[in-house]
Amino acid sequence: MKSNIHIIVGHYGSGKTEFAVNYAIRRRESGSEVAIADLDIVNPYFRSRQQADMLEAKGIRVVSSNLGNDWRLDLPALNSELQSFFIESQRENVIDVGGNAVGARVLARFRNEIAESRYDMWLVINANRYETQTPEQAIAFATDITSACGLKLSGVINNTHMLRETELEDILRGSKVTREVCSKLEIPCIYTVCPEHLLSACEAARDQIPGELFPIKLYMRPSYL
Template sequence: MRVVNTIKDKRIRIICGHYGSGKSEFSVNYIKNLKKNYDKVALIDLDVVNPYFRSREKAEELENEGIRVISSSIKGSNADLPSLAGDINVPILDKSYEVVIDLGGDSVGARVLGRYREDIANDSYDMLVVLNANRPETHTPQQAITYIKSIEESAGLKVTGIVNNTHLLKSTTIEDVMRGQKLAEEVAQELGIDVRYTACMERLADELPEELKDRYFPIGMHLRKEWMS
């Protein structure tokens, strides 16, 4: 797997995105990449809304790679209960950790961040929104902007960057990616932020325009079984 240079990202990275955007898949890929650059990394799964394809489902695999995973205090990935572990604040406050927070995909899910908002705001953070232009809820710039503003209002934190993760799973074409890139750039320009990453499977990397290759983020499918792809 290509190692992505994430040095421009702040120590605490909050990843959010609408259901079907691929934000949990991106979070897992991101933390795996981060581990290649840092010794102490932690993935905090704060998604208490979506019961499917949650990053904590890969907790054992990630922990075997030296990645600390914190989520629900209820043991078992199938326990769909909004209960949060008491040690979530540990890597947020411990500056020796690089942190990824996988946040719930809507404004209701973003509210859970309120408990940790002050500690995060007092530190160095990025809040990245994963956009999939194929999702009907974020299909247009105005829809995406409305979604982002609802997340900001609920979380009490500002979005600082966008990840274009436009896909149709294994049927994704470079045309899909570029259509999503256009959407992401329009939204970013309107909000005065940047398109931080263009995420896609490695088979499409060579087809990306040269100007996008410095922000290319390769995506492997970790949360979906092969037959679901």
């Protein structure tokens, strides 16, 4: 038996962390033992370790820095506990990776261990981000990311949003971009993310939306923003 690894990669600000945190919670709520690793050593803010207290209260193990989960630290060093992700177990191990190829390079350190595990590597796309508005742009980032870490993508997450102002149109535009990316990379769309208030609208437009619908809560965005 091998370990279960779910790697979340993507462009800066595509919503990797928000998705990774939501995904970890969803797996935990469906009864799995879950750990999440915050591998972002590029950015200081909006990292999953910032929600460590909330996640651990839900019974999710958070791995970020050897010095604890204090988000104000900015150390380009990896936690030795990451090794526990590759020990044979039933635990679902979510790896939240830093943005772009520079963030994904960190994964190369664990390439051999990951390759021997059962792993998914999902590319998060937000077609409202200025650098990933077209399939070509998104694919260029995908290529950079996979060459930096030496691992293969197995799926795409359509996370096209406009923060609290997301409309159905945003999701549909992202769906088009995602479909083309999936067809060119020959991998499936796993989820299309939608805010809870748009769930019924998305269900009504189901034929235009790839993947399973994934309702999301904004855990990372402070309520005043």
